[in-house]
Amino acid sequence: MIIDRRNLLRAGTCLGALAFGTGFSRMAFAAPASRRVESLLARMTVEEKVGQLTLYPDEVRPTPRPINPEINAQAEARERAAFQFDEVRAGRVGSLLAGTGVQLGRKLQEAALQSRLGIPLMFGADVLHGLRTIFPIPLALAASFEPGLAERTARAAAEEMTAVGVHWTYAPMVDVARDQRWGRVAEGSGEDPYLASLFAAAYVRGFQGVNLRSQRSVAACPKHFAGYGAVIGGMEYNNTDLTERELLQTHMPPFEAAFRAGALTTMAAFNDIDGVPASGNRHLLTDLLRDRLGFKGFVVSDAASAEELVAHGVAADEKDAARQAFDAGVDVNMGGGLYKRHLPALLGANAIGIERLDEAVRRVLTVKENLGLLDDPYRSLDPKREAQEVRTPAALALAREAAARSVVLLRNQGDILPLKAGRMIALIGPLGDDAANMDGPWAPWAKTGDAVTLAQGLRAELGTRHLTIVEGCGIDAPIDGGIAAAVAAARAADVVVLAVGEGQDMSGEARSRSEITLPAPQQELAEAVAATGKPIVVVLSCGRALALQGAVRDAGAILVGWFLGSEGGHALADVLTGRIAPSGRLPVSFPRTSGQQPYYYNHKSTGRPQLPGENAFFKARYTDVANTALYPFGHGISYAPVQYGPVQLSGETLPWDDDLKASITLTNLGQRPVEEVVQLYIHDEAASVTRPVRELKCFEKVRLAAGASRQVTFTINRAELEFIGGDLQLRAEPGRFQVWIAPSSAAGTSAAFVLSPLS
Known part of the structure; x- marks a missing residue:
């Protein structure tokens, strides 16, 4: 079977060389603001504008089990709910977090429509792998190596979310996680940026559907931007120590894949990047996210992450934290009303500009419009659907x-x-x-x-x-x-x-x-x-x-x-x-x-690699354990053994602007049918910066009947060989490459080819 990269780009299955990630082409991920949005913006007071940038926990419809620490635990629940209704009626709340239920959702939306401008609320929730019908955790779904399956589960989750009144999900979690001590490994798609990118795009397509305005679609929010999977020691909420090249090449691609799939919101991370916390990091949230990536949607903080700039030690107090977060590019504050308390005063003192305030509000209103809320505030608040479309037999x-x-x-x-x-x-x-x-x-x-x-x-x-x-x-x-x-x-x-x-x-x-x-x-x-x-x-x-x-x-x-x-x-x-x-x-x-830990297959070799079969000192190794995984990335077996033949290349040279075919013949040696995940890995033998020992570039899941053989062919072109160079730009360099077609990242025998220079 010939796997053509151009066809796969259309199919969204195998995207070659992370071409969507490391190139950072400028793209418009949201339509320009409409006349209606501009009209609303022109009539809004500062207080109403700040209200649209305020995301509170839903006190009227709290979750059955707590998700985040309580912001206002000292107040009685009934008092908090009454206060929230008052704030909504006054136009001082733009969105609510973690509430479900149509009856009270309609009452909250009625309260919002009673505000001076009648701007509806947007209801958000952390639904990573199902609401009432629970699908496998995202790490498990990544093990399927079937992005299309993840897309189907996200679509089903969106059906349930919208049946109970949710418009916006804080998912997918697209952090590349290489330290298994980190608890949030469970929420993502594993250690490989290519696999994580495919699943990031699949989840967004599933959540948002063909038409975001549909009663059955929710806005996606890929998180946590960015580098959160690299927290030191795998410790939650910890700092990171990342080079910009590593940030761009490993941690950014899943985000751009999600944005290209249509995500209009993203969530800032808790961690720092190069000493600057993400929620106050202008280089991250403006220079990289907007200027380099071209993202046009809005950024929401993680729960209280803007307030935590004080604990990080980069803000003197809450007011300074609000200024830094807003200036950096955090449009919406999730938590306890930081922006409500401080943005008006900051604006009055010229510490922030009205243009920046309007820009943030415009982004939020545009997403609400894209969701259809400005036309139908009661979308996804249908009691009949709530009664009939949760935990269905199909789901x-x-x-x-x-x-x-x-x-x-x-x-x-x-x-x-x-x-x-x-x-x-x-x-x-x-x-x-x-x-x-x-x-x-x-x-x-x-x-x-x-x-x-x-x-x-x-x-x-x-x-x-x-x-x-x-x-x-x-x-x-x-x-x-x-x-x-x-x-x-x-x-x-x-x-x-x-x-x-x-x-x-x-x-x-x-x-x-x-x-x-x-x-x-x-x-x-x-x-x-x-x-x-x-x-x-x-x-x-x-x-x-x-x-x-x-x-x-x-x-x-x-x-x-x-x-x-x-x-x-x-x-x-x-x-x-x-x-x-x-x-x-x-x-x-x-x-x-x-x-x-941290251990991951696509590590660098170092100057003193421990080669297979070696047991020598003065190598990059521990003295008490082999420098290999017990079970490597990509490993898995079925109920019949599969034999891999040698890798066959269509030529010894890959021309600069042409393709090269890499093929292998699989044979099912058993008496049962199997499905085999055939994986293509490449290694650059000599580059201008150190490169991983192997990188997953493509895969295909194929079915083999008992005793059957099948040829699988991948198409390789220059895009598969590109990387972020010393100048932090995408490049491919002529030279010799190894290629494996194997059942895991540690298996197989390689073949070699040479990328010829541009003639």
Whole structure:
């Protein structure tokens, strides 16, 4: 099959060389302000303008579970709600955060329409992977290597959001994350900027649909701009230490992909860049985002991130923080009314200009107009839809499909999987029948008990006759007699399915971990069960790559189940029993130890690389662990082995303005059909700046019948070889390149070609 780059650009599947990211071509991502917007702007008072730039937590419709720290916890909830209605009627609020519900949403919108100019509210919410129908966490969906699947889940999430009155979602999270200690790894698409870019664009297309004005579309807000995935030590809210080249080449591409897909808002990050916090960083939010990237939408702060310029130590007080954030380019303040308190006085003192104020308000009103709110303030506030279009059968079926396609099989020695019919199975572990920990982080609207557990999924597939369920221990605490009961169940079984991993509150925001191993009680349980000698299938629940140890690392079969959401238990049972063959691949590298972090496949070689097979000192290595991943980025197997032939190139030279074909023949050596993620990697042998040892440039997911062979061909051109040079501009340089077509970032034998200079 020939994969033509131009066709793939149209299809949005394989975008060659991150051409949308590192070139930073100027583009208009939003239409110019309309006459209606300009007319409104001309009639607004300063107070009303600042109101449009104020985003408060929704006190009238608070979330079932808290998302962010309470801004005004000392006031009674009823008092806060009444005050908010008054503020809305006075035109002092532009948007509300984290509220759902049509009945009260309509009342809030009625209050907004009673303001002097009747500008409607925009309702926002953090819906990263589903509202009531919970899809796999974004990291899990990235494991599918199917951006189109992510687009479908985002479209379904938008259907539910708009059914309960949401116009704007603070998603996708597009930070490239290379340190698995960071809790927010769960929210993104992993360690590779190319894969993250494809998924960023897919989510935006799904959320926003074909027509943003549709009652079923929401505005996307890619976050966190920028570099948040590089926080030092993987510690939440920490600083970063990034060169501008690394910022441009690794962390910016997913944002530009999202903007090119149509995103009209973005969220500033908590971290600093080169010593300047993102929410007060004019170089980041104006020079790069607007002047270089050409972004025309509006920037919203993260929760209280503008206020935190004081704690960062760059602002003297709140007033100074408001001035710095607004001057830098933060248009809308999320949190406790910083702009409301200080922008009017700053304007009066000429510390900010009226032109900048009008510019920010114009951007917000233009997004509201693009959403159709100025024409239909009650869009997405239909009681009938709210009653009928949440957790629909179609959405749940998609959740099950997405979950099954996100599962990654790491190991399957002796073909333990799929489970054989009629065998006695002991499901052991704290996550085997725990509905409260199926959804993962960022699911505050999910109802506990709605999610299908692995135990429920296996019962549905196998019945109860051949299945024993024992908890064994808690997620992070032992249970009296738990290990003894687990060992007894294992001895009576033919196969053990060991359901272990993280609880959902161990991943996500503010959930950084210094050790990314299993909690000690679970490891102790695993060791005791392994001592019985029974075959073990480990099913991992997690929101990051884990450093596997002992009996878990050495189990005969290991399945990464992530946090799979509403239908996770059915999906896992589908894969374990062979109803569906596993087809996911790792979007993050599983390290050998926690101490290897940050670890990612596309690192630089250094001047003293440890080459494969070497065990010498005076190399870039640790003395106590191999300088490789336990399971590398891109790894995953299925229920039949796939053989890769040698890479065949259409020539030894790639002309400067032409293409080169790279092909490989795959053969399914097994008796079952498989889906294989065929991955193209390239390495620049000698460049003007150091380059990664490998970079993912393209991939294709192909289906192979039992015993079948198939040729896969990729087209390479100069765009695949471009990088940010010493002058911080995009360039390709003539020279020799290695290319792999392989099942992972650590597999395969390379071929070589030369990029010829422009003649």
